[in-house]
Amino acid sequence: MRRRRGAALEDAILQAAADELTASGYAGLTMEAVARRAGTNKNAVYRRWPGRAALGVAAYRRLTVAATDIPDTGSLRDDVLELLRRVNRQWSSPLGAVQRDLFAAAAHDPDLLALIREGSADAGSTLWLTVLERAVARGEAPAAALHPRVATTAIVLLRNEYVTRGEPTAPDEALVEIVDEIYLPLIRGRG
Amino acid sequence: MRRRRGAALEDAILQAAADELTASGYAGLTMEAVARRAGTNKNAVYRRWPGRAALGVAAYRRLTVAATDIPDTGSLRDDVLELLRRVNRQWSSPLGAVQRDLFAAAAHDPDLLALIREGSADAGSTLWLTVLERAVARGEAPAAALHPRVATTAIVLLRNEYVTRGEPTAPDEALVEIVDEIYLPLIRGRG
DNA sequence: CGCCATAGGGTACGCGCCGTACCGTAAAAA
């Protein structure tokens, strides 16, 4: 029988881990289950990843697809809403559950946290700053609004929606409210 | 030998669980460890709490002390900063780590989430709304700012500080920034 | 082409914790 090695095996393990993640969530991502599903044994897994957290991140990164295009509708409100809706869609998906699990698991694992963040929708503030900059250029927002903490406030509030409500998805009204009651007034207030 | 029963035993178990929490965090809170520490066996523990999550919440509630007095310095900025600093102090303590662990564990346990929230610093928006109302009464803030989502924005942003930075405590500058760059401008923008 | 270091496969181990079950007995209730 053909025995897989190197990259081929690594790929198979990662695929198995990704499958396990989508099927049973992060809780189901056990070294044993992954090895089983990959048709190999824990040995091969442990040779590559020191533990389930590392494997989880690797598998998550395989699942995640970076959507880097920045909306440019000509309206700050629409741009922000579009970004929020995208993130909400992603966080509502099974993938989002996985991501939240990973975040939770990273609470006591700093380098794990770093790994997750650079692959997350709100990775840097650059994306949000870009949207804001365009609004400033259009005269829609004051230049004083160009502040990382200001720019990312909307997404931070959305994240909070997930943390505090236990629901798997945030209603669109919440997104609209965040934009209309918080984000835009905030921008306005910085003039 | 004296055999404890009822409330006495329940108390001993809860104390043991609380000790275990402060000593080893939520990760160390195993049914076996608690039973061991309480000088009893898992039997008595399982009779009272269905699992470690429930026991964790119960033990946490024993540790937490409700500080319900609302600051009233005569200045919205000072009131908000004081509230943030209080919460930051609490979240920075070992108790805060426990709380965050519980929150993370509650991601897939809705009723557990509810239990945690009603004992948390940002339990309801009432506390924050009260502070805002006083500011409105003083003419410091527009009445249009009286919105639950607006009122709690500061604490939500602080929570985010904990989630995204991996550090066990938030620097005071972050708190000041949240207030001066976000919260107050937001209030201002709603006029 | 054949040798051999490398890395995968198979298996087993001790550990810790889970959740449950059973039994004898102390303590409270009747």
Place this chain on the structure above:
DNA sequence: TTTTTACGGTACGGCGCGTACCCTATGGCG
């Protein structure tokens, strides 16, 4: 005092961890 309740003690099967061992297919190298 008798009865009922609930605690203490113990054991179980199950699972996942992380490690260690041996055997063997594989691919590179001489």
